[in-house]
Amino acid sequence: MTRAGLAGLLLLAGCAAGRPRPEIAEPSPPPRLVLVISVDQLRADRLDPRLPGGLGRLAREGRVFADAAHAHSDTETCPGHAVLLTGRHPGPAGVPANDWIDRASGRSRYCVEDDGPQGAVLGAPASAPGEVPTGRSPRLLRVDAFGDWLRAARPGARVFTVSGKDRSAIAMGGRRPDAAYWLDLGALGFTTSAWYRDALPDWVRAWHGENGAWLAQVPERWEHATGAPANGARPDPSAGEATLHSATSPHPVRDADLRRFVDRLRFTPFLDDLTLDFALTLFEEEGLGRDETVDLLAIGLSATDYVGHLYGPGSQEARDALLRLDAALGRFLEIVDARVGPGRTLVVLSADHGVLELPEWLSATGTGECPLPGGRGDGRAVLGAAAAALAKRFGAPPAPHTSWLLSSGYALTVNRAAAEARRIPPERIVAVAREALAAQPGVARVWTAAEIEGGGGPEPFATLYRHSFDPERSGDLVVQPVGTCLLSERPQGTTHGSPYLYDRAVPVVFAGPGVAPGVVRGQVAPVDIAPTLAQALGIPAPPALDGRPLPLR
Helix, strand or coil, rough: HHHHHHHHHHHHHHHHCCCCCCCCCCCCCCCCEEEEECCCCCHHHCCCCCCCCCHHHHHHEEEECCCEEECCCCHHHHHHHHHHHHHCCCHHHCCCCCCECCCCCCCCEECCCCCEEEEEEEECCCCCCCCCCEEEEECCCCCCHHHHHHHHCCCCCCEEEEEEEHHHHHHHHHHCCEEEEEECCCCCCEEEEEECCCCCHHHHHHHCCCCCCHHHCCCCEECCCCCCCHCCCCCCCCCCCCCCCCCCCEEECCCCCCHHHHHHCCHHHCCCCCHHHHHHHHHHHHHCCCCCCCCEEEEEHHHHHHHHHHHHHCCCCCCHHHHHHHHHHHHHHHHHHHHHCCCCCCEECCCCCCCCHHHHHHHCCCCCCCHHHHHHEEEEHHHHHHHHHHHHCCCCCCCCCCCEEEEEECCCEEEEHHHHCCCCHHHHHHHHHHHHHHHHEEEEEEEEEHHHHHHHCCCCHHHHHHHHCCCCCCCCEEEECCCCCCEEECCCCCCCCCCCHHEEEECEEEEECCCCCCEEEEEEECHHHHHHHHHHCCCCCCCCCCCCCCCHH
């Protein structure tokens, strides 16, 4: 090398030494707690970073997957919560719907029912022989969930779930959490079943107190704004809102009859206040997040769904419930941060499904697509048309049967016992019923089980219906309503359960250690949450998951 060349290298080295070295970011300490929050019926468009409390904080500080939507058609509570932490679509998970018709018996099955002794709900009366089972467990769930993966990989990990609904807590908990707790009308409080515990812990009994003491802070009435469009909600009341607990403020809550009191409580934001208080007590008493072995706490907040069903997501009731939840969740997150340590909690926010706005409001404002007057159709009339066509073709069903088809939501199942008694192949009943149903106003398409399983039909709906399909538990026919049409037996309120984006689009937000804040565009789904958590924590995940890990940085 020449002297000039050496001098040049020394000059370059001197210049490099004189520059400040770039700082290397210290790696985040691993989380001690994974906190999964599911807000039942929280549409993606209701998560606002301007909210001052916990929801707003997560929207501002978290990694927000802004185009997230469920990737299945039957947008109900049980399937949606199963998807959140199993990484499987509802069909493979074994929960195609909240309820389905058992083909062999013709009986309706509930997704978390368990009529065996292991399903006995602590503190609640047992069902009598022949009655609908009151027992609860994850026995019908076909797959493990993230909590099961976590406990297998980290034997010291603790896994708990809490919700205002049994199906939410049980579906998120997987097969063997330490416990799943839910508000039970039979037990008149938060409880669990023998699947998880032989008896309620002392802290649960202490939290409830005596003679309904846990309800002492619930007010006599639920009062809220009624006619201030500036707050972003509709004037109150609006056409189509349910009158069950009053269509406007104030709504009665307290009652001398404890069961009626607890029943009313579910349709108010105070349900979420109590759920979070119970979850906070569990967090403290069970010592979650106190050491370097990560724990899991999943919380299902159910009031948004109960309120939304009665009044719609754009109502004054829904707005008030959201603001109260935002404030309560903010306080909850602050306490958890203080106990676990700053930056040691990995938080996930999502929802099991969205909801259709009140069809009357969509019709009045010209924002709906439904051709039916007022956007609402009578589901009984739709089923009646199929029944009439079947009776004309095959005659009346043989006694003691009263119908050729058994219904559960938008799904219809051939009454096998009636068909066998007349030696009619089920596929003939399906063909006649499909033609009659497809001709009804408000019906976009009628899907058959064979078509769904075979991958036929237009996209994206063919894929959505296939993801919800269970060959043993799904119906023989599924009615797809026209977009924004509500086909229901109820003349008021609203619901979900369709394959449209208003029912599928929900928040997916991650916040905490190892997560880069910001808004991320692109198609993702809540089925991706469990694989993402597994990758973030270095937990082995089962093969052949339907979800995929999302980038957190």
